[in-house]
Amino acid sequence: MTEFDNFFKSAFTVDNVIFGFDEGDLKVLLIKRGEAPYMGQWALPGYFVYPNEDLDAAANRVLEELTGLRNVYLEQVKTFGAVDRHPFGRVITVAYFSLVKISDYRLQPASIARKAQWHPVAQISELAFDHAEILQTCFQRLKNSVQWRPIGFELLPPQFTLTELQHLYEAILETELDKRNFRKKILSMGLLLDLDQIQEGVAHRPAKLYRFDREKYLRFQAEGFHFELKEGKRKEARQRKKMLEEAWG
Amino acid sequence: MTEFDNFFKSAFTVDNVIFGFDEGDLKVLLIKRGEAPYMGQWALPGYFVYPNEDLDAAANRVLEELTGLRNVYLEQVKTFGAVDRHPFGRVITVAYFSLVKISDYRLQPASIARKAQWHPVAQISELAFDHAEILQTCFQRLKNSVQWRPIGFELLPPQFTLTELQHLYEAILETELDKRNFRKKILSMGLLLDLDQIQEGVAHRPAKLYRFDREKYLRFQAEGFHFELKEGKRKEARQRKKMLEEAWG
DNA sequence: TTGCGCTGGTGTAAAATACACACTAATTTC
């Protein structure tokens, strides 16, 4: 095994945007930095990639140390490698996002985890390094992915109501959806299993509970089925047009 | 400036899938390796990222050394970091693809370029390292990107006929498109400038020449216009269904 | 100069889909 000249080497890390969904809000798990640089500021959880560790493995490790969760949805998004993105030297980072059920999440004993906290995506302003940019990029990617793959369920408990699912989509897509159309669309895909159970302990008509039928999805997928759940461009276009017209009087 | 422990460092490269379009085929520029490992095999052009060089800059450098072209469409796709992807040590690589007009391409004097050659995507089988996987990933990404952004024009000469454009899309999407519908759709976007010129030197009725109107696109984009040029999923689904039915008789 | 070969160019009708929209049903709480 030949060693490459040190000249060509650089430090590299993974950073993980861990999304959760709670109280109707899309949230991200951030860590308060306890050391320079950016001491005291919030940052994305991340760490160096070990020399004998695959990239995805590193991202999973960061995730597990922090949340105790394994087998979580994880998607590589983009690599950020601006020369000056780290004040102490050249550090290239591979950004991932992952989707966790906050209900499954347990604070881990690892010292790093004690400084972790969920933040609503909408309220995050400043972050250490270029992490604000990374977060935005990952959020965009999530917005996109969720419309083409049935990954939204990763953020909900195993059983959920259609209204919860709709609220999840509304939070991610930052838009409002029509209830009847949403239900029609999602049910017509045949990927939701009606559990013949209803909500308990709510002060109103209880909703039916559903489960995502992953096996069925995999079967459908093999037959060329495409999941698609998105706001039509027609509506979007009209909204934009309206806004422009209002802006110009 | 603190140095990170060498333990966390590793070699870092960019690999570039350079797409071109010629004779109705989508092609990729490959290099015949002149050294170990994989000596004599075809590989994607790539090189180490210099310590003081942004990632995108490195990808552009590789591209320019090889083709002499600047200001070319370039898109970061994915980072490949399996521990054993390079037999001589840990090398993480960021994959890009770029789109060049083969007509602009001139063989460069750089020694590396002398071993370069265009290969039709469809006919590439084995490549050095994990480059076959990288190529496939980039090809998928191109397929996707081309439907949502007007980047196909980057592969054509500045002036082109609608038939050429259609053939380009057919080559990338690996499908056939309906002539009338294609023309209707692309013209209705209003992004093509009719040059009031016609083909010369063809042994049949000459076609009108068009140019992509980038300025107009940018203006439209600011108003929320979305480029979209894709095979409908309905047709796809039907085709797949038909194929399945035939397969099962 | 005529006819053949080739590619360019065009419209319409039918089907599928996206959209907007409002009331009744079931449950808890007071």
Added chain:
DNA sequence: GAAATTAGTGTGTATTTTACACCAGCGCAA
């Protein structure tokens, strides 16, 4: 048992997508 709250449901219309076939214009060769 009335009030409050959320669940659940169907239809008509606008728009988009799809399928489909013929005539036009040019070069070339007979």
